[in-house]
Amino acid sequence: MPELPEVETIRRALLKALPGRKITETNVRESRLRWPVDVEKVNRMVTDQVVKTVERRAKYLLIQLSNESSLVVHLGMSGQLLLLTDSRPLQKHDHVIFHIDDRSELRFRDPRRFGMVDVVSSAALTRYPRFAGLGFEPLDVHVTHDILFQKAKRSKKPIKNLLMDASFIVGVGNIYANEALFYAKIHPLTPSNKLGETDWQRLLEKLRDVLTQAIQEGGTTLNDFVNSNGETGYFQLSLAVYGRSGETCANCGKTIQRIVQAGRSSFFCATCQRLKS
């Protein structure tokens, strides 16, 4: 569930609190995450380190530490990274706890255990296997619509699937792929190589609008997303098509459709988003 805006929301909250603070103790209570946590390595490389800054790559959070390494956290689909200023009872799915020197706690909570926690030295980060195949950052100003157009014209896969393909562009999950395509008036089944340069100009612009707006509204809370302070986001109130099959299109009044692509629901307005083939 957490896509780029939700991860970015958490990054910004952590950035206000963590830099300069020391992690005094690390406690891995459950190591069976998406990939098994190397408990000894995490304990050794994180404990007693001071947080320098907090960055993001794709949907990964990078908490940079004073020993030139980074704590790498992915929230999967149900993960939370909570900053608790007072000690509260541990919950069933509180898998990794980081104690901070101001007596607060950073807790990785993840019922479905699709997330991951790892620590990587800065030198190894550029060669980190999980980052090796990642595509463009949509909010990077160096990424232009022409770059995307040139890369996409070799692909026949539907544009919705391409937007969710992290080897092409990162951070875009099902919610924001659907929303961006709606605003750009592009049908989700459109073969990627059928999109022209002006289509890509519009699509990148609308994708950035949607992601930026979602960050401003603190992300989208559908089931369980909360930021590091335990607060929900508000962007779900602004969703135009996602989860709204059978409802009325705000633009034209026709009914919003739902289809399944690559095992994922797509929501769109067949009137506003004409399929060109």
Add this chain to the structure above:
DNA sequence: CGGGCGGCCTGGAGGC
């Protein structure tokens, strides 16, 4: 090799 899909995992929703 591009593209599709199964599997991981649990909680919540819906049906009976």
Add this chain to the structure above:
DNA sequence: TGCCTCCAGGCCGCCC
């Protein structure tokens, strides 16, 4: 009210 089934989805790995 309780049990069962289904669905959500990021990512990897397997398959054709």
